[in-house]
Amino acid sequence: MNLDFLSRVRMVMVNTSHPGNIGAAARVMKNMGLSQLYLVEPVIFPDGKATAMAAGADDILENAVQTETLEQALKGCQIVYATTARMRKLKHRVLLPDQAVTEAAQLQAKGDIAFVFGRERTGLTNHEISLCETLINIPTVADYSSLNVASAIQIIAYEIYRYHVQPDLPIVPSSDNLATHDELENFFQHLQDSMVTSGFLDVQKSPQIMPKLRHFFHRSQLQQSEVNILRGFLSAINKQ
């Protein structure tokens, strides 16, 4: 594991309602050597309850980055994982927490690693999920699967630090040349533009096409060289 892995981890909380959960998250992050907290549209922040629950991890709260959209919070990320307790009918890759952490830790460093956590009651929207390359399923019993958001952050932070103090043997093949999050987003934009220009895609009439393609390409773990080929083809089309 690269020594700077801990410093490259972003914990991204989306539209959190209860400031106490933000504070609890800051505390467990500090316990586990993490420092980058991103808050997308927090409902109440800063707040005394967050500070109380942070129990000394005030620096994490003070340095938290607030953004208006998830897209902004993910800029500059190499890979993005979304946590979810509910398994949806999406075609995303799904990993267990330790599998995701092992994968992320073994990537050659090319940007930050984001873990995204949804709203207390309603989780992440399908659009937000579509911005993430991979889902993490935190296993729970089927009939009581709603994890507190700070608990979910606790589990991921624990797995990260657990790996840090005692790395496991590599279980995933080298992924050194995986396309970064930004490269994928640029590719998706290029693909969409080309589809619209060709007359194939009307985004209003067929809003499901791009999410389907995003799922497909996320699942396939595109390499940078493959993105380059596909974008070369798209550029050639545009000049036709």
Place this chain on the structure above:
Amino acid sequence: MNLDFLSRVRMVMVNTSHPGNIGAAARVMKNMGLSQLYLVEPVIFPDGKATAMAAGADDILENAVQTETLEQALKGCQIVYATTARMRKLKHRVLLPDQAVTEAAQLQAKGDIAFVFGRERTGLTNHEISLCETLINIPTVADYSSLNVASAIQIIAYEIYRYHVQPDLPIVPSSDNLATHDELENFFQHLQDSMVTSGFLDVQKSPQIMPKLRHFFHRSQLQQSEVNILRGFLSAINKQ
């Protein structure tokens, strides 16, 4: 793992000050399929804050066993683990959470398995520690090692349930609608023709492009619906 392992786990909270922590513990226990909560001299219990934080895990709270001493809470246990963030100069065995859970789960069932969690500020006394066979060290950074007690319970409960479900969540989606060999070959031909027509590909000059793309699409296990989208796009390009 014996099927009844989850039902044999006792989570034992010693002299907990904040009822909210008891409620949060009940919630994560229920998430992870655990039911036996033991409370040794809780400072305030029952309490509305515990119920609020339990978020529906009221049954765990209602069935919680209250005792006056740790000895009473450990009666009938086969093995007892104490959690601690601070490493003491004791001659105990020390295991990581996953190591302890693996050990406990593989014991032949002869009684309950207890995991003991200390006070918010002062942890467990040396006497209480001496009642436990083994310590569990939840790894944290050295200079901020005080875990919230509900976070510690979260981590142990997670490791227990993680072990229970074992790995091997499907990483790829159901293969029911995978494109057939013939459909893939037709798609590859369509893709190659479009690339040549657009001027992007000269098969003689760049013989490596198509094999790379074939490799990519094979790896990604294309679904029939995805092939249809991609071929629809290629057809639109050809009419441009």
